[in-house]
Amino acid sequence: MDIKREAMAGTLESSDICVTVQPAAEGIRIDLNSTVENYYGDSIRETIGAVLQELGVRNALVSAVDHGALDCTIRARATTAVKRASREEPQK
Amino acid sequence: MRRTMLFLPSNNPNMICNGGLLGADSLIFDLEDAVAPDQKDAARELLKNALGSLNFGKCEIIVRINGLDTPYWEEDLEYILPLKPDMIMPPKVSGGDYIRTLDQKLTELEAKFGIPAGSTRILALLETAQGVENAYEIARASKRMMGLFLGAEDLSADLRCKRTKEGSEILYARGRLVCAARAAGIEVYDTPFTDVQDLDGLEKDAEFAKGLGFSGKACISPAHVDTVNRVFSPTPADIQYAKDVFAVIAEAKRLGKGAISLRGKMIDAPIVQRARLVLEAASEIEGVDYFAETV
Numbered sequence: 612m613d614i615k616r617e618a619m620a621g622t623l624e625s626s627d628i629c630v631t632v633q634p635a636a637e638g639i640r641i642d643l644n645s646t647v648e649n650y651y652g653d654s655i656r657e658t659i660g661a662v663l664q665e666l667g668v669r670n671a672l673v674s675a676v677d678h679g680a681l682d683c684t685i686r687a688r689a690t691t692a693v694k695r696a697s698r699e700e701p702q703k
Numbered sequence: 704m705r706r707t708m709l710f711l712p713s714n715n716p717n718m719i720c721n722g723g724l725l726g727a728d729s730l731i732f733d734l735e736d737a738v739a740p741d742q743k744d745a746a747r748e749l750l751k752n753a754l755g756s757l758n759f760g761k762c763e764i765i766v767r768i769n770g771l772d773t774p775y776w777e778e779d780l781e782y783i784l785p786l787k788p789d790m791i792m793p794p795k796v797s798g799g800d801y802i803r804t805l806d807q808k809l810t811e812l813e814a815k816f817g818i819p820a821g822s823t824r825i826l827a828l829l830e831t832a833q834g835v836e837n838a839y840e841i842a843r844a845s846k847r848m849m850g851l852f853l854g855a856e857d858l859s860a861d862l863r864c865k866r867t868k869e870g871s872e873i874l875y876a877r878g879r880l881v882c883a884a885r886a887a888g889i890e891v892y893d894t895p896f897t898d899v900q901d902l903d904g905l906e907k908d909a910e911f912a913k914g915l916g917f918s919g920k921a922c923i924s925p926a927h928v929d930t931v932n933r934v935f936s937p938t939p940a941d942i943q944y945a946k947d948v949f950a951v952i953a954e955a956k957r958l959g960k961g962a963i964s965l966r967g968k969m970i971d972a973p974i975v976q977r978a979r980l981v982l983e984a985a986s987e988i989e990g991v992d993y994f995a996e997t998v
Binding site: 624625627680684686688691695 | 715716717720744745748749751752753755756757
């Protein structure tokens with residue numbers, strides 16, 4: 612899946628994660644800001660990375676601001692952000 | 704047992720993830736009014752992931768999809784049906800054709816996803832004058848129909864009347880839905896009470912709905928769950944009376960008596976049926992076999 616434009620999914624509310632996906636020239640970079648970075652930072656990055664892999668994304672810059680999201684929420688927000696970013700036009 | 708049906712917005716992870724801890728018998732995950740049009744995709748994805756991984760305990764899972772007059776409902780079902788929710792709640796159901804169209808789509812998707820044919824039930828939300836008038840036709844439109852559900856906020860807008868706490872403006876609709884559902888042999892559930900702070904008003908409203916014959920009531924706030932659960936649960940006096948009914952029946956059989964009375968009143972078939980429903984409900988809520996105690 613090609614990342615064609617910048618797109619975002621999620622909110623800054625408690626238990627949510629706001630994921631922004633942008634086009635990148637080469638490779639995957641995941642920048643994470645999390646209230647639980649010390650405990651779950653690696654796990655969150657791993658989950659986002661797994662979603663990108665499942666969706667066939669090879670080049671993307673991902674920024675995520677996490678407020679204690681569960682794994683299912685991280686997967687959902689990352690998936691939505693990637694799907695939105697792969698569309699030519701923003702969803703109406 | 705559906706005393707309480709709690710609405711939860713499907714794009715709110717905090718509420719979704721805590722859904723199983725809020726005490727409701729059923730959870731209604733809302734993809735319709737609680738989700739903005741530009742967030743439908745995010746809500747579907749979140750709900751799909753949540754239903755696929757979280758444990759909601761004994762809670763029944765219901766999903767309110769978008770209306771059949773919108774571009775969203777078919778994609779809602781494509782996302783959600785593989786997770787096998789207990790029921791689908793279509794909004795603004797207007798007549799039997801609406802239910803038959805949904806039934807056809809569910810049949811198609813059940814085959815596609817390897818789900819047993821006909822296993823997805825429908826809880827129809829009636830919230831227009833047309834829907835109320837067609838309640839019996841809707842109730843009998845499909846074998847999937849499990850119940851009718853009254854939505855009073857949209858209904859009062861359609862009726863062009865003011866929605867009040869007393870609810871006189873929806874009395875006809877309440878009575879019509881109860882009668883239509885019971886005539887069709889399905890369940891019927893009452894509209895939520897929308898003042899989150901007014902627990903006394905909630906209790907009166909729930910008592911009134913129970914008195915009309917509703918099986919349970921929707922809640923839009925977790926703060927309403929305990930009150931509605933209490934109102935729609937049998938009281939200790941109800942349970943004792945029901946046990947006494949079965950005790951006098953057993954005693955009469957032992958003595959070979961035909962006519963039976965309890966506390967000065969004849970025991971007839973409707974009283975026995977009500978006593979049976981009370982003990983069934985109490986047994987399910989408390990995890991106790993009250994019928995065993997009557998033997």
